[in-house]
Amino acid sequence: MRKLYILLILSLIILLPITGAFQSHPQAVMSYSIIFEEKSTRPLGSLGIIIVIDALNKSLLEVANLTWIPWLMDNGITILDARTVLPSATTAAHAAMITGAPPEVNGIVHTYAYNATEYHSMLPDESPISYGYMDMLRVKTLLEAAKEANEKVALIVSKSKLELMAGVSRAADKILILPSDVIGPGDPHDASYPFEKRVINVEWITNKTLETLDEFAPYIIDGEKALIVVHYGEVDWISGALGVFHPDTIKMVEILDQEIGRIINKIMEYNLWSRTFFILTTDHSFVDVDINKNLLAGDITHLSAIHAEHILVETAGLSLFIYLKHPEELQKVVNELSQYPWVRGIWTRYPVENASGTLADIGLNIDYAGDIFLDIRPPYYASRYLSVGAHGGTATCVVPIIFAGGTVKKGVTISNVTIMHIGATMAKFLNVTLPNATVEALDILLPTASVSASVEPGIAQPGQQIFLRVNYSLSETVEGAKLFVDIIDINGSVYSSTSKNITALSGSETFVITISAEGSYNFRVYIIDPQNNVLGGTTLPVLVVKIEKAKAPIWPIVGSLLITIVLSGILIYIPLYIRKREELHEYT
Known part of the structure; x- marks a missing residue:
């Protein structure tokens, strides 16, 4: 009999889970699936855009047939007599613009340079070390500051050296440089370079800018800030090849005017103009020179007018960094140079007679700037290239700057503006800090x-x-x-x-x-x-979302219990019936 009860208990243990398997009811809790991405909060969308037309003379704005640049001037703040840094050349100017600081602070004096102090102490058979722009850069750039603040950042340029604007960390969501296969065979600095190719170069820069605006716009609309820096190099290239007021140079400015219009229209297409700080500027101006008056013809590392051991770096034609092997000869060299009619100015590491001032007076108090900064008077120039145009000195320091967009105060008059104010003011707009800026942001922005x-x-x-x-x-x-x-x-x-x-x-x-x-x-x-x-x-x-609790599954439970009772009854009855038959059989 004991065996029968054990069998009954085991049967119940097996049947209860089985009957529960017939229940097809949900659990009595909410059941739903949500894909939810946490979104960090950022200021409501703002777009800062800086467009640099390399070597854009303010006089070209007067002779070209323009539409969009005058529109920006009428609807913004225009400074036609702003100043760039010395040397007034692409690399140093962009470094100053994007750091808000002069070369002696940001470190970049040119595309490459020597170190004067190192040169002084070198042995006679040693060659001086040439430092590139990234070797010289020693401060944070605007793009780095914006990216550190988790803002969208893009750099779209015609010249590879302008990657310096992204800083040592190359801080940008995208860095796009005009590819060599777009430029094609030939040199844009050359007069024989086809105008049609120049147009293709310009359109590539614009198209990439429009694509970037398409990419960034949703983020700006959702509340993020974005910075886009654009550089067009063609006016610089064509001015050096053909001349500042050549018909093709003027035509190129007119084409660029229309390209800027395409960018403005794209911004307006997304209704972002009211939240945009738009800056149009240049890095330096340009002057015509006499192609036959190149002071460096035949030797690009020494100047024949100097009768002392030295090396030099030419900076775009109108200025030279001169490094003296023996700095005690500084006065003698300045006396020699001051006698030439092609000398426009002389600045030295320390005060000497017949100099225009010291390097500290012009923001170049740094070893990379050499012992002498020599300013050349056009139509003379000093370059490794034969050219009809040049820049780099004080003759090309005046630049136009236009501040526009819906975030700019209208009717404001400002003066003493430099290219360094661009970085400082854009940093204020983006609510980031340029820790080494030497100028204050301009008071031209609406409250933020x-x-x-x-x-x-x-x-x-x-x-x-x-x-x-x-x-x-x-x-x-x-x-x-x-x-x-x-x-x-x-x-x-x-x-x-x-x-x-x-x-x-x-x-x-x-x-x-x-x-x-x-x-x-x-x-x-x-x-x-x-x-x-x-x-x-x-x-x-x-x-x-509506949260509902499921009702208790009564009928499936009742059905399961009934099945369990019936099956249990059968299991109980079967062994009893068998036992009774056995007893009856024994009796008979």
């Missing part, structure tokens, strides 16, 4: 706001209270400023909107929000001035 926010919970039920906590700061007091919160649904429509007046320069506000309909929403938090200019803001996502 920095807004950050957090939302709790990020996933809510319809009708549940959602707490939106906002921190803000203004760059200056704005009378009548308002803090807005727009709730945007998945279709981009405004579900609801609320606002509060703000009077302090900084502070925090809490909004309690309820949303009755399920869906995916964005909270668009921003500050506007009385003219409805957006000063800054942020966006955050919120998901509203």
